[in-house]
Amino acid sequence: MNGAHSLVKTLLAAGVDTCFANPGTSEMHFVAALDQIPGMHCVLGLQENVVTGMADGYYRIARKPACTLLHCGPGLANGLANLHNARRARSGIVNIVGDQATYHRPFDAPLTADTDGLARTVSAWVHTSTHSADLGQDAAMAVRAASAFPGQIASLILPANVSWDEGGVVAQPLPVPAPPAVDGQVIDGVARVLRQAGGKALILLSGAAVFAPAQALVWRLAQASGAAVLAEYGASHLQRGQGRMALERVPYGMEAAIKTLARFEHIILVGAKPPVGFFAYPGMPSTQYPDSAQLHVLTRPEQEPMTALQALVDALQAPQAAIPDAGPRPEAATGAPTPEGLARTVAALMPEGAIVSDESISYGRGFYPHTHAAAAHDWLHLAGGAIGDGMPVATGAAIGAGKQRRVINLQADGSAMYSLQSLWTQAREQLPVTTIVLNNSRYNILIGEYKGVGATPGATAMQMLDLGNPSICWVKLAGGMGVEAARATSMEECARLMRASFAQPGPFLIELII
Amino acid sequence: MNGAHSLVKTLLAAGVDTCFANPGTSEMHFVAALDQIPGMHCVLGLQENVVTGMADGYYRIARKPACTLLHCGPGLANGLANLHNARRARSGIVNIVGDQATYHRPFDAPLTADTDGLARTVSAWVHTSTHSADLGQDAAMAVRAASAFPGQIASLILPANVSWDEGGVVAQPLPVPAPPAVDGQVIDGVARVLRQAGGKALILLSGAAVFAPAQALVWRLAQASGAAVLAEYGASHLQRGQGRMALERVPYGMEAAIKTLARFEHIILVGAKPPVGFFAYPGMPSTQYPDSAQLHVLTRPEQEPMTALQALVDALQAPQAAIPDAGPRPEAATGAPTPEGLARTVAALMPEGAIVSDESISYGRGFYPHTHAAAAHDWLHLAGGAIGDGMPVATGAAIGAGKQRRVINLQADGSAMYSLQSLWTQAREQLPVTTIVLNNSRYNILIGEYKGVGATPGATAMQMLDLGNPSICWVKLAGGMGVEAARATSMEECARLMRASFAQPGPFLIELII
Structure with missing residues (x-):
């Protein structure tokens, strides 16, 4: 061999x-x-x-x-x-x-x-x-x-x-070591914080702590202690929708994040890292929490959170409490595309068990509040900030789900150009991926950041920030790689195309002009 | 500041x-x-x-x-x-x-x-x-x-x-150190080899030694000594066509390279490295030259070759000798696309001073013999073997030439998919680039290499080597990025599209079905 x-x-x-x-x-x-x-x-x-x-x-x-x-x-x-x-x-x-x-x-x-x-x-x-x-x-x-x-x-x-070379030897699988356990003293310490200062505490979740089983325990902790709960901005994968917590993430923007975290005296990290800015800005701190805040590590990212959360529930004697119903699904939006309208339409139409691969960048900052009442789903984020993972992650997720779940890729156009070859694999493997390219013909996030420099972009700067000359036609690009596609300029058109795509097995691309 | x-x-x-x-x-x-x-x-x-x-x-x-x-x-x-x-x-x-x-x-x-x-x-x-x-x-x-x-x-x-931060200080340009000089003893030694064993010697060129001024000196050395001359396979940039030497490169294939170099007792390296295989193969040597061959370094890659070549010409008292005329340009080919037909058509139609960016991979191994008689031009190769540089290099070359020279990108389809975003920049900058995508819908070089394993690729292997399911439409891909494009299935169509493209200023893409 x-x-x-x-x-x-x-x-x-x-x-x-x-x-x-x-x-x-x-x-x-x-x-x-x-x-x-x-x-x-x-x-x-x-x-x-x-x-x-x-x-x-x-x-x-x-x-x-x-x-x-x-x-x-x-x-x-x-x-x-x-x-x-x-x-x-x-x-x-x-x-x-x-x-x-x-x-x-x-x-x-x-x-x-x-x-x-x-x-x-x-x-x-x-x-x-x-x-x-x-x-x-x-x-x-x-x-x-x-x-x-x-x-x-x-x-x-x-x-x-x-x-x-000859001489190969097949090896048996090696046992995977168990994650490091959480010490009882850590549980006791965090329990004390929640008991004494629950209303001033934030439970900050990431990793497996934002999956549904952990949320059921975190909800009980929050109810028993009065603590607030957020997901880390960099959380890569949240389980959301009906039956799950209406979790928000720490905002991306530095000022908004600082404002959100200002009131907390204690931050309990469950698989999360201390919140810091995605970038530094002149005259701004690196960290987003108050200097006076105390950080408590319940679990490091490489520690399994369920045992610790259960122990904390027990220590607090947190009563049984079901995550409340998120209410009726929103209705699909009408009229000109807006971030809220798109979020509501996705929430209205997504099938049970859908997977969202979200690389919507600037357009998607406010998608969460309008999608809590969607059917239960998994929502995947760009965790490392290197644009170009929305389409490949959507493609791999569809394969990881055995092609049995609809994947909805909410995809900014600038990032989409980084790894558009994904569409070809989607066609080859006939994957149930619906890509919605948000075509604003610019690196919109950077135009926003540029203003932070204190100037308006001139011709040379726009030469590096604008994607409109020539305009990119995503319908043609998708067609060139064997993926059926259509353009939408209204939410009605977008909804019609989404419904049609969700009803058929293979990939489809909607170019939404925003 | x-x-x-x-x-x-x-x-x-x-x-x-x-x-x-x-x-x-x-x-x-x-x-x-x-x-x-x-x-x-x-x-x-x-x-x-x-x-x-x-x-x-x-x-x-x-x-x-x-x-x-x-x-x-x-x-x-x-x-x-x-x-x-x-x-x-x-x-x-x-x-x-x-x-x-x-x-x-x-x-x-x-x-x-x-x-x-x-x-x-x-x-x-x-x-x-x-x-x-x-x-x-x-x-x-x-x-x-x-x-x-x-x-x-x-x-x-x-x-x-x-x-x-404030406090910036503008710096003046720093003088660039001169390249290391070539010692007189090296010149004497190489001159002695050429005098005594010219007919068994190969002058192997790379870098600036394959530019036209160096070729004029190398030609005289070859005439005076009887030495053969080749370019290194990895040479990134040859000046070719009328007035230049009809240089060939060391072949890519290991067996062909070994056969080509077998007769040489001396190899004189002018900016070139000792020729080795692109990859190792079972039972084959790593080097392509005979064990018995003596290697002589006239110039290392980081040494300027003109002074050394001139000193060698002087040492050999090599008579004046003009590079002979390469003969009439070939005629554009007709009929079904073939590598020879494409090479002849490119040679027939390319304008004076054209730049060829060649990432044709397996299809282009034999382009050289049919293009020696083309108008004077620059021919750029993939020097590092990492596919995906043909289109970006073509794009940058057009800018480096101030948009004043026609760039012809001979581009394999598999490699083209690596950096197809180049087309958008070509459209944005309105660059005079004519891309000819050689669409054979497969990683043809790898299907050839697979046979070296001693097997025929089965379904799973072809799943990783075939690009035909779905077939890629380069006309649509180019159109999606603002580059006009058309498909050709015969050399007549290809020639017609090349002529039309060469006569207009901006980019154009020809999808040649091979």
């Missing part, structure tokens, strides 16, 4: 059955092994940031890692931005990065690059396999690293000769 | 007057400075690999560095593959990478990444500016590093507060 065969069999044995791929010459023996050994669903992306973004979206929904297949240092480099986002989203991914044969590397052939150095910038675990006999074990370690709660990036660099 | 203003003024003083950009929030003060200080041509790319690839193409034609404007570590990451290619092409580029404010970095906000670590993987020079008062001098050093012969990647990391 060659190394590549041992690799594929080890991955399958560990439950990794989906491979997002863009192969090259040095991976041909791995591709052949994937071809010859049944069981791996191989999904081609036409640029590597699509590949890695799909792996992120897949993990968020399937809750188990897929592998990627990337070609040498430059192929990895192309996928780094979405690995950065996946790292911030705490998604588990096993990158398999093909590379020069070990003995060929010193010759510095053209594609030779610092693959290890590139991988280290985003990975919790990096290893270059050097012998076919070790490759199975190396792969088992990679899967274990990727599966560590709540998910990590593991990068296994695979020199071509390690793939093709 | 704030730091950003001192940066822009320093760049302009050093002759850097073109900025390929994709900005973000942390660069807004830099964008404002570019807006307020006249003189910089700012060119937006809708993904960073387009931005960096444009800077590469610009340098190859303008022979002076442009700057890039990239947003934080992830923005740099998106552009790394084409910086890898630019490094291999030995192009000079000044990257300006905006980043978190120095004091905000420890807070690990979402976009925070190992910007320095990422930059080091491709750069000869990396520096993070830390004070506004130093930024001008830092920029002058970056331009000097980028300008070092034959060109280098210099990356200046610009924290937001260094941009906005």
